[in-house]
Amino acid sequence: MLSKRTKYGLKALTYLAKKGKNQPVLISEIATEENISKKFLEAILLQLKKNGFLASKMGKGGGYYLIKDPEKVSIASVYRILEGPIAMLPCVSLNYYEKCDDCKSEEECSLHSIMIEVRDNTLEVYENKTLLDLI
Amino acid sequence: MLSKRTKYGLKALTYLAKKGKNQPVLISEIATEENISKKFLEAILLQLKKNGFLASKMGKGGGYYLIKDPEKVSIASVYRILEGPIAMLPCVSLNYYEKCDDCKSEEECSLHSIMIEVRDNTLEVYENKTLLDLI
DNA sequence: AAATATTCTACTTATTCGATAGACTTATAG
DNA sequence: CTATAAGTCTATCGAATAAGTAGAATATTT
Numbered sequence A, B: 001m002l003s004k005r006t007k008y009g010l011k012a013l014t015y016l017a018k019k020g021k022n023q024p025v026l027i028s029e030i031a032t033e034e035n036i037s038k039k040f041l042e043a044i045l046l047q048l049k050k051n052g053f054l055a056s057k058m059g060k061g062g063g064y065y066l067i068k069d070p071e072k073v074s075i076a077s078v079y080r081i082l083e084g085p086i087a088m089l090p091c092v093s094l095n096y097y098e099k100c101d102d103c104k105s106e107e108e109c110s111l112h113s114i115m116i117e118v119r120d121n122t123l124e125v126y127e128n129k130t131l132l133d134l135i
Numbered sequence C: 001a002a003a004t005a006t007t008c009t010a011c012t013t014a015t016t017c018g019a020t021a022g023a024c025t026t027a028t029a030g
Numbered sequence D: 001c002t003a004t005a006a007g008t009c010t011a012t013c014g015a016a017t018a019a020g021t022a023g024a025a026t027a028t029t030t
Helices: A004-019 A027-034 A038-050 A075-082 A110-128 B004-019 B027-034 B038-050 B075-082 B110-128
Strands: A054-057 A063-066 B054-057 B063-066
Touching: A004 A027, A004 A038, A004 A063, A004 A075, A004 B110, A027 A038, A027 A063, A038 A054, A038 A075, A075 A110, A110 B004, A110 B110, B004 B027, B004 B038, B004 B063, B004 B075, B027 B038, B027 B063, B038 B054, B038 B075, B075 B110
Parallel strands: none
Antiparallel strands: A054 A063, B054 B063
16 A cells, blocks of 8 residues: 555656646645645655755745656656665565565575566556656 | 465365365464464464354364365465455455545546556466465 | 755654454354 | 363453654745
8 A cells, every 4th residue: 555655745746747847836826735744744755855856945835846748757767765765575676675684595486576566566557657747 | 465364265275185175184284384473374264264164163173174176276366355345445346346536537537447457467477366276 | 144945854644454362152073 | 970181262461653743943035
């Protein structure tokens, strides 16, 4: 299940993508339009900014704006920042790989190959969809 | 990310499938072999029993055993019991449908159709894999 | 200086997870 | 019948996280 954080993040990015580049938008505007708690959205937008998706302008006339082209922002990239690994198991994660502590080995683990398939099927969608698809 | 509960549940079911039908296996045996906390496994197995996957025998010579053919037990069915909805959003869930409280409508929600794709791609794997594939 | 709007820090509540403890009940063997 | 085995049931715990919120500090423009 997608967290509120990720969902709101994607909605906010989409809203900003619709607004056009270098067009600061108030947090409060997005929050109101998209039914999101302003303070929670604030934290999400800051996280997105720190990870290179957005820039912001403080003070009068300020706000957040997109700094990447919508078609260059895959859902997968946003997902990883806001949600974490796309893979169902740490041992099948491409970006956050970790060994499982309860399995003897990945070769012997029957779940492993299935979860690779799930990961790839999920990635198939997320890597190929961008903000442009959300506008 | 798959919960320990679901992962352990699948591992235990696989272990029992390997053991053969109507062959009671001690919780402690599975726990030891699969590196699972015995008491936690106990709760998981009971849940699986209550949902029709297993049966148990109490007392001497007792234990749990599979009551369905391995090829009849899809990963999806186990997943739903132990993990919950496969879908990323409540509004795209086939089994646990609920309206989202922050979206105006499903038609207007750009995320909706993408999450349907993700759901379907994920289901593709889970519905088509069974315990037989895990043995 | 005042107004605006982000940034920062901290807190709250609720829930769930994963694990664990202990008692109770059921079934079998001797 | 007793002892043992093994599931069933009930409850608790600590940690982590999610989602939300409060308040203060900082930066920018007019």
